[in-house]
Amino acid sequence: MYCLQWLIPVLLMPKPLNPAFIYNHAMFIILYLTGFFLVRKPCTICSLVFLAAVFLICYNCVGNCILWHCTEDECQGADCDIG
Template sequence: MYCLQFLIPVLLLPKPLNPPMLQTHAVIMVLYLAGFFLERKPCTICSIVFLAAAILLCYSGIGNCIFWNNNCDSASCETDL
């Protein structure tokens, strides 16, 4: 489980409040994770634990998903600008 020390901080990074920066944040997270999985090749157990934590976080309804914003639909985001 040594490889989880590089994956857990990804779940704890705060998302930006500025809606246009959400896409940049998601791209950076995807590129970091792709690079990590290609370079370090974590064990299967670490990969499953991380993916399960990411899925639970994204579908828990609290809006803290690292890949998209659950609380912002297109109409409400455009009116906030």
């Protein structure tokens, strides 16, 4: 699980507050992850753990998804405190 030390900080990176930079941030993250998987070739377990974490974070749509921006319409219940 040594390779997870390079993947976990990606989940903790803050998204930009300016909506104009969300696309650039998502492209940077996608390019970083693509380069990481091509160069470092992490083990299967680390890859599955990381992809499961990304899926769960983005599926909940709490506003922390690193790949896209969740709007207020997509938020459900008291889990979403945007604004």
